[in-house]
Amino acid sequence: MKRLSVAIDGPAGAGKSTVARQVAKRLGLTYVDTGAMYRAITWKALRHRLDLTDESGVIHLARHTDLRLSTDQKGVGVWVDGEDVTEAIRTPEVTSNVSVIAGQGMVREVLVEKQREMAEQGGVVMDGRDIGTHVLPDADVKVFLTASIDERAQRRYQELMRRGYPVDLDRLKEEISQRDEKDKSREHSPLRPAKDAIHVDTTGLTIEEVIQAILDLCRTKV
Numbered sequence: 001m002k003r004l005s006v007a008i009d010g011p012a013g014a015g016k017s018t019v020a021r022q023v024a025k026r027l028g029l030t031y032v033d034t035g036a037m038y039r040a041i042t043w044k045a046l047r048h049r050l051d052l053t054d055e056s057g058v059i060h061l062a063r064h065t066d067l068r069l070s071t072d073q074k075g076v077g078v079w080v081d082g083e084d085v086t087e088a089i090r091t092p093e094v095t096s097n098v099s100v101i102a103g104q105g106m107v108r109e110v111l112v113e114k115q116r117e118m119a120e121q122g123g124v125v126m127d128g129r130d131i132g133t134h135v136l137p138d139a140d141v142k143v144f145l146t147a148s149i150d151e152r153a154q155r156r157y158q159e160l161m162r163r164g165y166p167v168d169l170d171r172l173k174e175e176i177s178q179r180d181e182k183d184k185s186r187e188h189s190p191l192r193p194a195k196d197a198i199h200v201d202t203t204g205l206t207i208e209e210v211i212q213a214i215l216d217l218c219r220t221k222v
């Protein structure tokens with residue numbers, strides 16, 4: 001069987017990571033959560049009290065970071081310089097600052113290089129914002145996942161409450177819209193569908209229905 005590479009892009013809260021992880025598991029592929037990589041650098045920059053807009057400081061930090069991802073039964077694990085930051089990178093503080101770091105072209109280059117190395121042999125499901133357009137332009141399957149802003153906010157709300165971060169739903173909706181806007185309008189690799197991406201609107205669909213739709217697309221490629 002050919003080693004597939006699958007790119008899943010889309011705005012915040014569209015369900016990319018849940019779906020991508022399951023698709024990878026069922027096809028025996030490696031899941032790569034690229035958002036976690038931008039979050040990890042943001043976490044470290046905040047920990048070092050760096051001025052996040054100081055691009056040369058951030059790039060130096062990114063180049064000197066040992067960043068590791070792993071996927072097992074429990075989910076995705078993220079380590080920065082040997083420290084487990086799996087939970088720490090999901091805090092509202094990291095979430096509200098990550099777009100500043102992700103907007104910096106040179107930081108993106110460092111992370112994109114790592115992402116391409118991970119995908120070199122194929123056999124990956126990678127999710128993010130620029131996977132189909134920039135990181136893996138030759139991916140076998142490209143999916144652009146969307147959902148209405150109400151549904152995306154509701155999903156993030158449930159997730160954050162589960163993790164123990166009480167949030168206001170309207171405020172969350174506003175934050176998600178702002179993050180999408182920043183991701184769409186930035187100069188470097190903005191969030192947009194690749195020309196050859198299949199659009200999947202997940203509004204009203206169950207996770208299983210979305211997973212099956214993507215598995216069907218993958219089956220046409222092997």
Ligand code: C5P
Pocket residue numbers: 012013034035036038039098099102127128129130131179183
């Ligand atoms: O996917 P997640 O919501 O964890 O991504 C966090 C942020 O990382 C996004 O809002 C975006 O700014 C950035 N990101 C990116 N390119 C990617 C993945 C994530 O710019 N490939």
